[in-house]
Amino acid sequence: MSETAAEPLPRGEVVVVTGMTGAGRSTAAKELEDLGYYVVDNLPPSLLPDxxxxxxxxxxKRQPIAVVVDVRSGSFFAxxxxxxxxxxxxxxxxxxxxDASDEVLVRRQEAARRPHPLQASGRLLDGLHRERRVLADLRGDADLVIDTGALNVHQLTDRIAEAFGTPGSTQLKVxxxxxxxxxxxxxxxxxxADxxxxxNPFWIPELRDHTGRDSDVADYVRSRPGAAEFLDAYLPVLTGVGAGYVREGKRFMRVAIGCTGGKHRSVAMTEEIARRLVAAGFEAKAMHRDLGRE
Structure with missing residues (x-):
C-alpha cells in the first residue's frame, strides 16, 4: 500500500514594521504580539535572517514573526x-x-517630550524631514501604508488586527x-475616485439628514445620470488591478471614494462598490471615515 507524503506545513509570515517616528510603531508591535507574533523591536535589518x-x-517554522525597524538602526538601516x-x-x-503628517508627528513628539533621533542640535521638524528622506523609498515599496494621523490607539490596533488577524490568509483584502x-x-x-x-442629496430637504447608508439616499445616488456608467466602468478596473495584486503577492488594496462632506454620495457608492467586489470574489469591506462629522 503506497503512502502519500504529507504536504509541508505553511511557514509563518514575517511582518516588517517601519515608518515615521511618532506614527505608532510601538502600538502596532504590541497588537501584533497580542495576535501571536514573535515581536522584536529596533532590530538591525542585517540580523533578520538570524x-x-x-x-x-x-x-x-509556522510561528509568525514581526520586527520593528527604524532609523535608530543607523547604517544597518540601508x-x-x-x-x-x-x-x-x-x-x-x-x-x-x-505615516502621519508633520503637524501630527510634531504634536505627538512634543506631548511625549522626546527628541527626534535625527534631530541632533536642530529643530524637531528638521529631524522629521531627514527621516522622510531616508524612508522615502521604503514607503514607496510598502505593501501596506497606514496613515495614523486621524487614528487613535484603538483605531490603529483595529487596522492591524484587520490586516493580520488571520495569519496565513493569502486572499487580497480590499x-x-x-x-x-x-x-x-x-x-x-x-x-x-471623486x-x-x-x-448632491444635501440640497434635497427630505434627504439632507439621511446618509448614504439609508436606502432613500442610496437609491437616489445610484439612479442619477452617470452613476451606473461609472460603476460599470470602474469595477472592471478594480477587479483587474486586484487580480494583478494577487499575482504579485500583494495582500492589501485601499480604494477611497470621495464627495464634499463624506455623508451622502461617497457613502452610497462605497457601499455599492464593496458589494460588487464581494460578488466578484474579493474580500472587501466598506468603511466611512467622515460619516457623522456633519
Missing part, C-alpha cells in the same frame, strides 16, 4: 531593501509603513473607504 533561524529552531528582496527562509514577507474632500484626501489610498460629479 532571528528567523532562531525562531524556526525554537518555536517552529541593508533593509536587500534583506526584503532576498526574503527570509521561504516565509511570506509584508512591509508595513506607518478596503473601500468613503471620505469628504473638505476633511482632506486619505494619503494611504491606492486608488481614489463622486462630486453626481447631484
Amino acid at each position: 532571528v528567523v533561524r532562531l525562531v524556526d529552531g525554537s518555536l517552529g 541593508s533593509l531593501h536587500t534583506q526584503l528582496a532576498q526574503g527570509f527562509e521561504g516565509r511570506r514577507t509584508t512591509l508595513v509603513f506607518l 478596503t473601500v473607504l468613503s471620505f469628504g474632500f473638505k476633511y482632506g484626501i486619505p494619503v494611504d489610498a491606492d486608488y481614489l 463622486m462630486r460629479f453626481l447631484p
Whole structure:
C-alpha cells in the first residue's frame, strides 16, 4: 500500500514594521504580539535572517514573526531593501509603513517630550524631514501604508488586527473607504475616485439628514445620470488591478471614494462598490471615515 507524503506545513509570515517616528510603531508591535507574533523591536535589518533561524529552531517554522525597524538602526538601516528582496527562509514577507503628517508627528513628539533621533542640535521638524528622506523609498515599496494621523490607539490596533488577524490568509483584502474632500484626501489610498460629479442629496430637504447608508439616499445616488456608467466602468478596473495584486503577492488594496462632506454620495457608492467586489470574489469591506462629522 503506497503512502502519500504529507504536504509541508505553511511557514509563518514575517511582518516588517517601519515608518515615521511618532506614527505608532510601538502600538502596532504590541497588537501584533497580542495576535501571536514573535515581536522584536529596533532590530538591525542585517540580523533578520538570524532571528528567523532562531525562531524556526525554537518555536517552529509556522510561528509568525514581526520586527520593528527604524532609523535608530543607523547604517544597518540601508541593508533593509536587500534583506526584503532576498526574503527570509521561504516565509511570506509584508512591509508595513506607518505615516502621519508633520503637524501630527510634531504634536505627538512634543506631548511625549522626546527628541527626534535625527534631530541632533536642530529643530524637531528638521529631524522629521531627514527621516522622510531616508524612508522615502521604503514607503514607496510598502505593501501596506497606514496613515495614523486621524487614528487613535484603538483605531490603529483595529487596522492591524484587520490586516493580520488571520495569519496565513493569502486572499487580497480590499478596503473601500468613503471620505469628504473638505476633511482632506486619505494619503494611504491606492486608488481614489471623486463622486462630486453626481447631484448632491444635501440640497434635497427630505434627504439632507439621511446618509448614504439609508436606502432613500442610496437609491437616489445610484439612479442619477452617470452613476451606473461609472460603476460599470470602474469595477472592471478594480477587479483587474486586484487580480494583478494577487499575482504579485500583494495582500492589501485601499480604494477611497470621495464627495464634499463624506455623508451622502461617497457613502452610497462605497457601499455599492464593496458589494460588487464581494460578488466578484474579493474580500472587501466598506468603511466611512467622515460619516457623522456633519
